[in-house]
Amino acid sequence: MSGKQEGTRERILSVAETIILQRGFSATSIDDILQNAAITKGGFFYHFNGKKELARALVERYLDEDDRIFAGLFAQADAQSDDPLQQVLLFLEQFADMMRTLQDTHPGCLVASFTYESQQLDGDVHELVKQGVLIWRKLLLARLEKVAALYSPCAPISLTAVADMFTSSVEGGIILSRILQSNEPLADQIMLYRQYLQLLFQPQWPSQP
Amino acid sequence: MSGKQEGTRERILSVAETIILQRGFSATSIDDILQNAAITKGGFFYHFNGKKELARALVERYLDEDDRIFAGLFAQADAQSDDPLQQVLLFLEQFADMMRTLQDTHPGCLVASFTYESQQLDGDVHELVKQGVLIWRKLLLARLEKVAALYSPCAPISLTAVADMFTSSVEGGIILSRILQSNEPLADQIMLYRQYLQLLFQPQWPSQP
């Protein structure tokens, strides 16, 4: 494994992701990728057996990168507070900030993109996507369980659904941001999720006498 | 305008929408549509000048249909209560129910699908999509303004962002539902949005002495 290979493979993946998020998987030709990645067809097929294998590698890379980002933000949040609720709130705040300050509008989410082209992809790619969503659910759920143990929610809820609401807010926010061509809606939606958690787990007022 | 034309044109649109939501726009060939709509290539091009014009017609049809559904649900809700907050809450409840009881998993949203293939489509299609999102924002915002006039929100918010949260919850919920292959997550996310509104506009407890 020389540095050269890793560089080229990574470059193909990076370029492919960018184009696919703009045009969609099916509309992206291998030739498009070749041109932007400054590589030849032979080189591409040296690294990937075909377009479907590229898709698989893209999802894997995307989910890994996402894990890393979330882990980093949670580590930051954990360093700032010991309270489980505060940790989640800080995480969301920092994540929203990160999204708001992106250079361009958010490029989009590969998971969502592939979800709308599922029939073009192998079943195992869909399985990967599903596992990704379940990992995000698990990540939030573990945090929310700790929160719920300390602050009882002031309304009946399914913690799993509340955990999924993170993914939903991000995916929904990304769609809004792409359509409205600004990162504000995405940041707003993450912050509204944060506010929902705040309201849900706010200390109960004592009942009236 | 004979019934036959309307029938054929509508059949093409209906079939095209179904296939496009499954495979994506670019991955859907005109031949695919022809086979499922039982029409020939010539017939297709009699109705549409090409694939891009089909896309345009699909979005227009989709947004119209959506308007009709939302108007119907709000009319139902308005008949059941005079309170603006209750009306929104009833609307969301009924909408969630409608989604939950769909025969198959939700087919997907054309707006989201096209958002992830924007570069394949004409600029005016993107403009239509944008107008659609702004109509949904306006629809909710008008309701929320009435609510906010009666019940002051218990936290600082942008009403526009809260209105957008409806679209975000639905789009995010649809993605979750498609990936997890169940309509529950979509219904859950709509109901969580409902709960957020409930918590946000709940009557304030009197402050402690």
Added chain:
DNA sequence: AGAAAAACTGTACCTTGAGTACAGTACACA
């Protein structure tokens, strides 16, 4: 009934893209 417009059918054509094959080259590393 008959003309004219509308609603198609059928087919031929051109282009593009996916994927294959394979011969040659540059470079590291031992």
Added chain:
DNA sequence: TGTGTACTGTACTCAAGGTACAGTTTTTCT
């Protein structure tokens, strides 16, 4: 010095998408 890795470059096949258009049926109007 040689051997494997990581490519480049070219040339090809096959399938499909999109388009054009000439011809045919059906409806409509008078």
